[in-house]
Amino acid sequence: MKIVHRVSIKSTDAIKQELGDLGVSIGDGLATFEVDEAHPRWAQIQQFIERHRAVDVVSTKVTVKELAAAEWLVMQPTWHAGYPQPEDTYLATTYDLSDYCAQCGTGAVQRAPFRMRGEPKWGDNSLAAMLGRVFCCPWGLHRVRYWTTNRVYP
Numbered sequence: 001m002k003i004v005h006r007v008s009i010k011s012t013d014a015i016k017q018e019l020g021d022l023g024v025s026i027g028d029g030l031a032t033f034e035v036d037e038a039h040p041r042w043a044q045i046q047q048f049i050e051r052h053r054a055v056d057v058v059s060t061k062v063t064v065k066e067l068a069a070a071e072w073l074v075m076q077p078t079w080h081a082g083y084p085q086p087e088d089t090y091l092a093t094t095y096d097l098s099d100y101c102a103q104c105g106t107g108a109v110q111r112a113p114f115r116m117r118g119e120p121k122w123g124d125n126s127l128a129a130m131l132g133r134v135f136c137c138p139w140g141l142h143r144v145r146y147w148t149t150n151r152v153y154p
Contacts, residue, residue: 002061005045008032009054018048036061081128081135084114 009015011031019026019033022041026033035045049056067073084090091097094114099107120128126140 001063001066002036002038004034004036004059004061005049006032006034006057006059007049007054009052015052019045022048075127075134075136077127077129077134078125079128081120081130082117084131085117086115090114 009026009031011026011028015031016026022045023039024033024035024045035042039045048054062070084094086093091108094110094112095108096111097108099109101107116130120135120137122128122137126137126143128135128137
């Protein structure tokens with residue numbers, strides 16, 4: 001498993017030089033680069049990130065072999081599919097709000113299906129998010145069933 005940092009920072013000549021000295025090449029403007037903790041200069045890059053208060057989004061990347069050996073998998077959507085419709089009234093239309101807490105969002109009980117603006121444009125995506133719910137396209141569900149049943153991953 002690799003721990004990968006996606007770092008964003010406003011590029012200046014000094015920043016470019018400092019990162020270049022650490023083996024990281026960036027462009028102009030808002031620069032974003034990925035580096036994993038196995039990088040030979042990771043300790044210095046980490047200090048750079050902290051010193052410059054750069055945006056640092058951390059993720060993990062696993063190998064196919066690690067996926068196949070895992071007892072549990074977490075699936076994350078890669079895009080947001082919009083909002084339930086009608087956007088302004090879907091909550092009252094879709095949920096029984098008798099025990100709903102507007103402050104924390106708990107207590108609503110779904111009593112009707114909610115509508116999407118249209119069919120999601122899946123493209124190469126298999127998972128989509130909408131208000132904390134995850135949706136899977138039909139072929140994505142087929143892939144997940146195949147992968148988890150046969151322990152074979154692309």
